[in-house]
Amino acid sequence: MEDQTIQITQSHSKKQKPNSEQLEFGRIFTDHMFIMDYTVEKGWYDPRIVPYQPITLDPAAMIFHYGQTVFEGLKAYKTKENKVLLFRPEMNMARLNLSNERLCIPRIDEDFVLKALIKLIEMEKDWIPTAEGTSLYIRPFIISTEPYLGVAASTSYKLMIILSPVGSYYKEGIHPVKIFVEREYVRAVAGGTGKAKTAGNYASSLKAQEVSEKQGYSQVLWLDGIEKRYIEEVGSMNIFFKINGEVVTPELNGSILAGVTRDSVISLLKYWGIPVSERKISIDEIYDSYKNGSLEEIFGTGTAAVISPVGELNWEGEKMDINNGETGPLSQKLYNTLTNLQNGTEPDPFDWTLEVK
Amino acid sequence: MEDQTIQITQSHSKKQKPNSEQLEFGRIFTDHMFIMDYTVEKGWYDPRIVPYQPITLDPAAMIFHYGQTVFEGLKAYKTKENKVLLFRPEMNMARLNLSNERLCIPRIDEDFVLKALIKLIEMEKDWIPTAEGTSLYIRPFIISTEPYLGVAASTSYKLMIILSPVGSYYKEGIHPVKIFVEREYVRAVAGGTGKAKTAGNYASSLKAQEVSEKQGYSQVLWLDGIEKRYIEEVGSMNIFFKINGEVVTPELNGSILAGVTRDSVISLLKYWGIPVSERKISIDEIYDSYKNGSLEEIFGTGTAAVISPVGELNWEGEKMDINNGETGPLSQKLYNTLTNLQNGTEPDPFDWTLEVK
Numbered sequence: 001m002e003d004q005t006i007q008i009t010q011s012h013s014k015k016q017k018p019n020s021e022q023l024e025f026g027r028i029f030t031d032h033m034f035i036m037d038y039t040v041e042k043g044w045y046d047p048r049i050v051p052y053q054p055i056t057l058d059p060a061a062m063i064f065h066y067g068q069t070v071f072e073g074l075k076a077y078k079t080k081e082n083k084v085l086l087f088r089p090e091m092n093m094a095r096l097n098l099s100n101e102r103l104c105i106p107r108i109d110e111d112f113v114l115k116a117l118i119k120l121i122e123m124e125k126d127w128i129p130t131a132e133g134t135s136l137y138i139r140p141f142i143i144s145t146e147p148y149l150g151v152a153a154s155t156s157y158k159l160m161i162i163l164s165p166v167g168s169y170y171k172e173g174i175h176p177v178k179i180f181v182e183r184e185y186v187r188a189v190a191g192g193t194g195k196a197k198t199a200g201n202y203a204s205s206l207k208a209q210e211v212s213e214k215q216g217y218s219q220v221l222w223l224d225g226i227e228k229r230y231i232e233e234v235g236s237m238n239i240f241f242k243i244n245g246e247v248v249t250p251e252l253n254g255s256i257l258a259g260v261t262r263d264s265v266i267s268l269l270k271y272w273g274i275p276v277s278e279r280k281i282s283i284d285e286i287y288d289s290y291k292n293g294s295l296e297e298i299f300g301t302g303t304a305a306v307i308s309p310v311g312e313l314n315w316e317g318e319k320m321d322i323n324n325g326e327t328g329p330l331s332q333k334l335y336n337t338l339t340n341l342q343n344g345t346e347p348d349p350f351d352w353t354l355e356v357k
Numbered sequence: 358m359e360d361q362t363i364q365i366t367q368s369h370s371k372k373q374k375p376n377s378e379q380l381e382f383g384r385i386f387t388d389h390m391f392i393m394d395y396t397v398e399k400g401w402y403d404p405r406i407v408p409y410q411p412i413t414l415d416p417a418a419m420i421f422h423y424g425q426t427v428f429e430g431l432k433a434y435k436t437k438e439n440k441v442l443l444f445r446p447e448m449n450m451a452r453l454n455l456s457n458e459r460l461c462i463p464r465i466d467e468d469f470v471l472k473a474l475i476k477l478i479e480m481e482k483d484w485i486p487t488a489e490g491t492s493l494y495i496r497p498f499i500i501s502t503e504p505y506l507g508v509a510a511s512t513s514y515k516l517m518i519i520l521s522p523v524g525s526y527y528k529e530g531i532h533p534v535k536i537f538v539e540r541e542y543v544r545a546v547a548g549g550t551g552k553a554k555t556a557g558n559y560a561s562s563l564k565a566q567e568v569s570e571k572q573g574y575s576q577v578l579w580l581d582g583i584e585k586r587y588i589e590e591v592g593s594m595n596i597f598f599k600i601n602g603e604v605v606t607p608e609l610n611g612s613i614l615a616g617v618t619r620d621s622v623i624s625l626l627k628y629w630g631i632p633v634s635e636r637k638i639s640i641d642e643i644y645d646s647y648k649n650g651s652l653e654e655i656f657g658t659g660t661a662a663v664i665s666p667v668g669e670l671n672w673e674g675e676k677m678d679i680n681n682g683e684t685g686p687l688s689q690k691l692y693n694t695l696t697n698l699q700n701g702t703e704p705d706p707f708d709w710t711l712e713v714k
Binding site: 025026027029033052053054055056057058059060063064065067068069071100103104139141143147148149150151152153160162164184185187188189190191192193198199200201202203204205206207209210225226228235236259260289 | 382383384386409410411412413414415416420421422423424425426428430434459460461475494496498500504505506507508509510516519521541542543544545546547548549550555556557558560561562563564566567582583585592593683
């Protein structure tokens, strides 16, 4: 695998690049993409960068029926000095293999796929937007392609990487969102696929999202599938609570995703000397801390939004105003520091950024 | 919708039909397929029957990332008199809409899609195999197609119907299988997508299947995701137990699929005057009934295999031999009756079959 050459086919008609100030999330794609195939006989083979183009699959391809697929999300940033930075990309490669393991998808060579990703970014570096809050979103994903209707692991796959210049995940930038505590629907359960980054987790989340939006909430807070009492995630982000000076976040229990931003936030808090712990947190505990005035801030963490402060939590009709509905000082500091590290405005004491040369 | 005309494009190069005696499950597809598109503006539109062909999608199409998709499975049979029969197809159409509701996919017009399915079967009736245990498997499915990386319901979809001449799901025909009672992995949980026929349920089941196969078991028995005590399904089938003359099957609790074969078996048992009940069943109860000698038969039910007798159940190393590892008389009678009804060998007192004219 290490020795495989990446074949490159240049696109002849370059697309017009979008206005950096008006970027949405995930709607525009660059001129090229990376693609690589797998069969049981050949392993991963034919790595290539080609013009961004539709893919053609048999209608019986297993991805359409049994959903055997995994993905990742990370970003490339351009610094003021025109350097291109990635943020902890080796964590995404490692997590892709953890997801593969759960979904019975063959392992990738993490170093090779990262090399391919870097090569693609090099070719597309003019697509990285530079306006405040913008970046180039990177989506590696693997789909099962065998045309077969039996329920079994596919014998063939495609790994692809596509790139999308993006603005802030929330159009309004960092600002507090209203969250509905979900009691009916469940995102994942221990023994399920909650810790894997796979399509089914997102498909199953749409219904609760739809119901909560109708009630004026932008995301749901997921509780555990067993007791519906312990906090898991918010929307498709990890979640943190600042209570009486201490920051707490749900532990990695097998049903929540091990977020790269989550891990970075924990490291930053420790670096700053702010107490932080990973443990079980019940919704009752959050309500009690709200009632006794010790609940200071709530925020979600994820690659797309980085830090997403929570301004209101609705638990069975009980509305908790968090920090008067405003972005708390810790949320703001984490957002500023993380985005500054990511786009190279601040020195990186953690060696988290990787320069694409 | 009702008034839409189905455009037909005939295939010019007809494929060779397979030998009826050597058919596998779900590997060969017929000459034509049905396809229909959806956008928010147009609703479902452009219903058409076209030559079976690959489909082309943007790499950012949401099906590849967030798995918003549903499907159905049913069969067409050819009688000795060359009539073509479908088995309770209106139940599949209704269930497709139940799945759509859970997955935030727009409803279909059940009558219209059934009409389209029948039209397709008419065109492909020469593909229906006639050897013992064979049929034409019908796979309607809907995929989300919007090229967008935000987590939200897609604004565009494709509904397709493809057809596959199939032999018995198990190569050996009706014969008892060995089942492993799964304790680590979970298929679904209340509040999740267990009752919907959607890709994620099948993707999440592969790992347990892989582990159990390594130990010599062909399927797993799923327990509930909360207490890991109550029986849910076996592999991708519903499950029945005959204990001391009574037949019991797990009740429709929201996390198991409401199988058409399950419903038909319950109706048949009632028709025959055999006591049958739908209720919670714990694995302890099954073990106790095995120990005291009252456990007579176990079988799975599903469209693909119809009736699949269980010959051994392994619960944490405790091996229960069911009916001496042989197909029980009730399993055999249900298999014979159902397949006879389906292929028109026996009169149908339930009006379950629909003739395609």
